Amino acid sequence: MTTANQTEAVLAHVDAGLNQSLERLYALLRIKSISTDPAYAEECRRAADWIANELRGLGFDAAARPTPGHPVVVAHGPEQAGPHVLFYAHYDVQPVDPLELWHTDPFEPVLKSDDKGRKIIVARGASDDKGQMLTFIEACRAWKEATGSLPLRVSLMLEGEEESGGKNLPPFMEANRAELAAADIALVCDTDMWDRQTPSITTMLRGLVADEIEITCANKDLHSGMFGNAARNPNQVLAEIIASLRAPDGSVTLPGFYDDVAEISPELKAQWQGLGFDEAAFLGEAGLSLPAGEQGRSVLEMLWARPTCEINGMSGGYTGDGFKTVIPAKASAKISFRLVSGMQPDKIRAAFRKHVEERIPADCSVTFHPHGGSPAITVPSDGVHLRRALEGLSGEWGKPAVVTGSGGSIPVAGDFKRILGLDTLLIGFAHVDDQIHSPNEKYDLDSYHRGIRSWVRVLASLAA
Amino acid sequence: MTTANQTEAVLAHVDAGLNQSLERLYALLRIKSISTDPAYAEECRRAADWIANELRGLGFDAAARPTPGHPVVVAHGPEQAGPHVLFYAHYDVQPVDPLELWHTDPFEPVLKSDDKGRKIIVARGASDDKGQMLTFIEACRAWKEATGSLPLRVSLMLEGEEESGGKNLPPFMEANRAELAAADIALVCDTDMWDRQTPSITTMLRGLVADEIEITCANKDLHSGMFGNAARNPNQVLAEIIASLRAPDGSVTLPGFYDDVAEISPELKAQWQGLGFDEAAFLGEAGLSLPAGEQGRSVLEMLWARPTCEINGMSGGYTGDGFKTVIPAKASAKISFRLVSGMQPDKIRAAFRKHVEERIPADCSVTFHPHGGSPAITVPSDGVHLRRALEGLSGEWGKPAVVTGSGGSIPVAGDFKRILGLDTLLIGFAHVDDQIHSPNEKYDLDSYHRGIRSWVRVLASLAA
Incomplete structure (x- = not known):
């Protein structure tokens, strides 16, 4: 006292x-x-x-x-x-x-x-x-x-x-x-x-689930002239998987992704509205103008109260100067999910991995490397x-x-x-x-x- | 004589x-x-x-x-x-x-x-x-x-x-x-x-059209915690564009892509069938078993008589050891098309670039760098x-x-x-x-x- x-x-x-x-x-x-x-x-x-x-x-x-x-x-x-x-x-x-x-x-x-x-x-x-x-x-x-x-x-x-x-x-x-x-x-x-x-x-x-995936198709790098069309290109497989993670409306497509996500209370919503957050200025500072997340929600809500899926890194094939007509053996990506209250990291990681595995062609393979998870x-x-x-x-x-x-x-x-x-x-x-x-x-x-x-x-x- | x-x-x-x-x-x-x-x-x-x-x-x-x-x-x-x-x-x-x-x-x-x-x-x-x-x-x-x-x-x-x-x-x-x-x-x-x-x-x-694309979203790398959901991720934009280049049946989706592609003659088809090409052995040598191109066509036809689109390289964000929760400013890819007789390199390059440009969000941009083309x-x-x-x-x-x-x-x-x-x-x-x-x-x-x-x-x- x-x-x-x-x-x-x-x-x-x-x-x-x-x-x-x-x-x-x-x-x-x-x-x-x-x-x-x-x-x-x-x-x-x-x-x-x-x-x-x-x-x-x-x-x-x-x-x-x-x-x-x-x-x-x-x-x-x-x-x-x-x-x-x-x-x-x-x-x-x-x-x-x-x-x-x-x-x-x-x-x-x-x-x-x-x-x-x-x-x-x-x-x-x-x-x-x-x-x-x-x-x-x-x-x-x-x-x-x-x-x-x-x-x-x-x-x-x-x-x-x-x-x-x-x-x-x-x-x-x-x-x-x-x-x-x-x-x-x-x-x-x-x-x-x-x-x-x-x-x-x-x-x-927000919590975080980070995973790294590596997709392997052929057992070696191939020449795109000799193999292009016939051989599966892991860059293409990876891109299709990444594209499949977001719907056109900005939502994340993983089954069950939003199951444990609660809407914020009207009181909190009102409080945040009262903050006078300037969405245009926030995005404009980064050179952007269109919020990329779920359409119809405020930027503060996207950032603080909604989960996201971000591709933090991806690479495959030849990325140096000039051009090389290679079909690489492997392609990989570092992908993370920001979680909001109620979401379980293990559940999200499992849903992600299942989603990926379902999209790997039968003669290709994927390995996962976890990079931590926290609610x-x-x-x-x-x-x-x-x-x-x-x-x-x-x-x-x-x-x-x-x-x-x-x-x-x-x-x-x-x-x-x-x-x-x-x-x-x-x-x-x-x-x-x-x-x-x-x-x-x-x-x-x-x-x-x-x-x-x-x-x-x-x-x-x-x-x- | x-x-x-x-x-x-x-x-x-x-x-x-x-x-x-x-x-x-x-x-x-x-x-x-x-x-x-x-x-x-x-x-x-x-x-x-x-x-x-x-x-x-x-x-x-x-x-x-x-x-x-x-x-x-x-x-x-x-x-x-x-x-x-x-x-x-x-x-x-x-x-x-x-x-x-x-x-x-x-x-x-x-x-x-x-x-x-x-x-x-x-x-x-x-x-x-x-x-x-x-x-x-x-x-x-x-x-x-x-x-x-x-x-x-x-x-x-x-x-x-x-x-x-x-x-x-x-x-x-x-x-x-x-x-x-x-x-x-x-x-x-x-x-x-x-x-x-x-x-x-x-x-x-086959001929070749090679193009490099670089997609720019934000004006700097962003933190995926601070910006994830709100800021457009160029890795996602690029992946969606790459995914859009191939249909599920293995065909290339660019409008007009096959307009100038003729079917091979029955004589040539018969001649090629007579070569005794072993598709399983050809793919098996590379560790693969499923032809990736247009379904319903032979592997030789895919390779010799059908055009292809291959992602020879792609990169964006952090690709080193460990993990970095970045939303990069840029992502890029090296993409090539193998052309068959009748296809015009300039026309294919133009169709590709239009297809890409139509998929760039209004607050992002794309630059193209050509790497040669030949019929x-x-x-x-x-x-x-x-x-x-x-x-x-x-x-x-x-x-x-x-x-x-x-x-x-x-x-x-x-x-x-x-x-x-x-x-x-x-x-x-x-x-x-x-x-x-x-x-x-x-x-x-x-x-x-x-x-x-x-x-x-x-x-x-x-x-x-």
Whole structure:
């Protein structure tokens, strides 16, 4: 239980200490924790140790724990009344190449003004995800320093392999299930605001089923003059299969594909309509104008509430310069399905494979190679934690926080549900123009400052 | 006009001089005339000079003439009564890599026995096309040495770029049209026998239209989570276009595609049925069992007398290891059509492009890149030269020579017709197991010896 006065005191402490908060962020940004490159393994360890040390200074029982890859930092605050939150973020960053496109050293953070006069922090990881991570840790610091304690029990699990596959985290969570599942709700800070004025919580994430197929016809590449017409061409077989996956109305044709897909509620539909999403601008930014999915549905619905089938890659035959009149032996494709709530990855994968197998000529064959599957995530819209977190955000930004979906998949949210039984609130302060994964990554100073303030309020709300 | 006695004398001269004929072939095979590799340009020149010198020794007015690439050897024998033939072959060879798969030095010819006890000449170019070329030149030599003259007027045009695109030959033929078009018929020695006992003349060659298409949807690669369903996926667009090119019955769907395609005559159909072609063995060699073309037609008809559409290459999106959930901006394909007699390459290309353009969504685009087009070639089956050449071949092999088609395209035959107005008789003594373009290329000693004898008889027949 916290009081409004307490919260105001903590917020004032945040404002007064902003420069020191920035200095701490800079210190972390200077550590080159590129997880995918083994040359930076020691830097990853340094980043984990730096964070664990900071958290110990705030009274957490914190350690950088070993995994087969980079360490996972786990920290637990003291026992407290009220809900127990488990915060997730990642301390690793993407590689920085092409380095020549950076205007400043990616690992020497600078505060500058962008072309609209906004203050921005420029460095690799400024937004994704060190800046976002520290909004939470600095909010904890402010509570601790201003009031002597946090308003509720806080644990943290901070990963160092999010940018390089993250395959060691689920086994780590399994191995430490009892300890981590003691929390009541997971908080993840790795997402965007709806716009610069409007905070949001992402409550719907699509799941993913990815499969690779390879079709083999002849036992060797053939000459199209000598064999063309007589020999089956796997490019043709593959193209016919891919074409068969979508109906002219944009729907996916797999039998049973939509069986477990529910229509969104009228309330949610109304809420999304209220977001003022500009379909033409969204598509126009990518040079497109015609939504490709199921006709008659809004783009937001297509993206957040409807499953899709996408051909992420396909290849067969000669694809170099010039021309080669070959009938290849093989053709292959990487195909993925984004799932929405209710759809079962195994069921969709089986339906897909059956659909493909039925279309393979009797003298040809197909092999499948799975590339992972995870169900969609939906946070119940009537949950108390969601409601309180929205209140906290709305209080900071002076307008109602919105509930959004996301067409993407954040596997850790699925792992929280599957392994720990926890719902996840995805709350972040990044913007679409943050250039994450690209040169000149930045985080708005406003994202950082008001992100810290937002967490101060959200923690208070959740504790209420 | 020749007499049977003359021909017998010339044949006896061939038999008696076989060892010297082989030595001359070996000398030519030792020259490393790899046309595609600029490092071997001087070797190509040496091969051309070697041949021109040989021909001058036989009384030809012969020279290696310059082109922007490798030389073309042109030679004319003395004026003679009777028809004037223009013989074509090529002196350049394919590269030899992978060298480690050769059992002997590719440029040091050896005569050895294969696993069936047949004598074979092993070297790069032994079959394709130096061995085949010399069957004709050695036949001319035998006529000259045994009788003092050739039985008809012979010209030769011997190319050095057949294995590297041959783009300099058509302009060379254009520039020397009057000189070359003085011939009555072209002879090409670059094809196979029907089987080891049966000589053949190829009278039908399919034409070719090759086009590359690139479909662009978004202006950049997109994330399939963020955009999947809303953004058009060019892989899907391309697959639907490719799928639309073939009907379920195996026919090509382009409007008008078969308009100019005639059914083969009952006589030809009967002749082809008499060839005893083993469809199951032909497809089985490639690991297949079901003909893919128009159902209800024989495989030989599909290959020789029916046009086809083949997807020689296609690619789009991520095709490396692992998985990337991308919606690519572009997808592309290399597509070719094999044409039969009567079909016009320009008309087919236009029909194809229209078909594609009609299937490009309004906010996407397509570009086309042509890769050449040539019509099919048919030698009139009632021509006197064809009849006489068949008689000559039949006389040598002791069984009727057959008339065959070929699913492939031999552009020079089209150029002879288009530029010089000449029909072409394709007569060769190679076998499908000659390993042309591959390590351990060989030419049967029997192909060489009886090839020379065959040309002795064919020249006599044509002169008759």
